[in-house]
Amino acid sequence: MAVAPVGRHMHVVIAGGAYGGLSTALNLLRLSSPGNTISELLDGEARIPHGKPQYVPDYANDKRSPANKRTHRGQMRLDAHTLLSTIKKPKITIIEARDGYYHQVGTPLAHTSSSYTSRPWINYSDFHELSDPNVTVVRGTVEKVDLGSKIVKYSDGSAGNHKTIRDLDYDYLVIATGLRRMWPVVLLAMEKKQYEKDSQQFIKKIENCRNGVIVVGGGAIGIETAAEIKHQHPTIPVTLVHSRKRLLSSEPLSSEFQQTVLDLLRQQGVSVVLGHRVIKSVETITNKHQNGISNIHLDDGTALSADMVINANKGAKPATEFLPEDVLDENGFVKVASTGQLSGAQPGCSSVFALGDVVSSSEGIKLASTAIRAGRGVAMNIASCMMANQPGVVSYHARQMDIAIPNDTLKIVVGGTAAAYAQGKFTFGVDVRKKIFGDDVALSRGLRALGVIMAE
Ligand SMILES: Cc1cc2nc3c(=O)[nH]c(=O)nc-3n(C[C@H](O)[C@H](O)[C@H](O)COP(=O)(O)OP(=O)(O)OC[C@H]3O[C@@H](n4cnc5c(N)ncnc54)[C@H](O)[C@@H]3O)c2cc1C
Secondary structure (H helix, E strand, O other): OOOOOEOOOOEEEEEOOOHHHHHHHHHHHHHOOOOOOHHHHHOOOOOOOOOOOOOOOOOOOOOOOHHHOHHHHHHHHHHHHHHHHHEOOOEEEEEEOOOOEEOHHHHHHHOOOOOOOOOOEEOHHHOHHHHOOOEEEEEEEEEEEEOOOOEEEEEEHHHOOOOEEEEEEOOEEEEOOOEEOOOOOOOOOOOHHHHHHHHHHHHHHHHOOOOOEEEEOOOHHHHHHHHHHHHHOOOOOEEEEEOOOOOOOOOOOOHHHHHHHHHHHHHOOOEEEEOOOEEEEEEEEEOOOOOEEEEEEEOOOOEEEEOEEEEOOOOOEEOOOOOOHHHEOOOOOEOEOOOOEEOOOOOOHHHEEEOHHHEOOOOEOOOHHHHHHHHHHHHHHHHHHHHHHOOOOOOOOOOOOOOOOOEOEEEEEEOOEEEEEEOOEEEEEHHHHHHHHOOOOOHHHHHHHOOOOOOO
């Protein structure tokens, strides 16, 4: 006989609705849907309501998934199987500054190819799982968090320029607000319409860069940006300048892989200047045709000029200004325990989780795939906390799984080709690009990892 669920609907607020935030929301929703248990989720058998069976990520065979840490899994399955269906489904509120989900990995192509631009931005109304009555997606910007009183203050973004500050109580809060970077390596717009307009204007500008484009910064983003400009606009001269002797110099990768990426980039037609810092900031001189010519000066006295200089080096800052300083490290990243909970000692920290790019971590390269995986672990840990703290549920002690995912993998698009590194080994080539990134720069792959199938 079915027993009515006990307790109250707990409220989970998620700040940031991209890879990490959406993954947490969708997994929590699946965990708490009638008939689903953590064990079914782990076995890839969970079904999303709305009739038809849906694709569910293969948790059981995903070796790197936090769900497969053996020390916790057996116990969590047993407890969750017994208890999860006995509590009321949580209310989930996602607060997102943009008016849709944005697949950031696709930005270099979105900013160079007008046929792709609109694809990576998906309205939340197209994610039919989010139409669950327990889920609300709020267009707004989180402005402040009071950890002690468990209140989020956010400015309502639905009213255009008019800012209204609203309060929201939470039982559990998830921080998935990522990094802020500089245009044009990422978008600035908060609305799809504006984003499309900005991107199309930018593409037109690139088409007119007959004197070339210089990209400064030889990390993954600089490489992908430079290579995609050259790939989409082969007649435009493109130069990448990097201060170190090797590309990808800050990442834990083998020198053979770094050299391979350099070779691929040069084969794509990008000129690469290594081992020289830019010492003088860009000056733009407008010529008689009203075109801006930008000059940069390198530390060996060389001057380079182009129609456009893109700085892919600077300006990445975690979007965490709404959190108290004592939960952040010196660079503004959120300090977390291995369970994803804030590691501070002040009241309220254990009810707040952080994941993805905002997290202070020495665990390697920050990636969309890592944020999606961490979302599964955070959802399970919140489910476990909810059961332990739900009035009416007796003798359940929250067990938290370790969600820290050391990452020594990198998959990088280099124009028409790609390279993939994992645990010291690597592959590269046109086939690698096809297999890993498909024809949509891994947009579909990312959605599959989130467990989502979009309507055709
Ligand atoms: C050009 C480029 C190429 C990349 N290529 C790859 C790649 O090939 N493979 C890969 O795995 N990774 C790649 N990455 C890295 C990847 O994009 C990040 O690791 C990933 O986006 C992190 O996900 P996240 O959910 O933590 O943050 P994000 O994806 O940045 O999402 C954060 C969300 O929070 C919202 N937000 C921010 N502040 C607030 C606030 N105060 N209130 C409400 N909402 C807020 C933002 O609008 C955003 O939607 C690339 C990144 C860039 C910039």
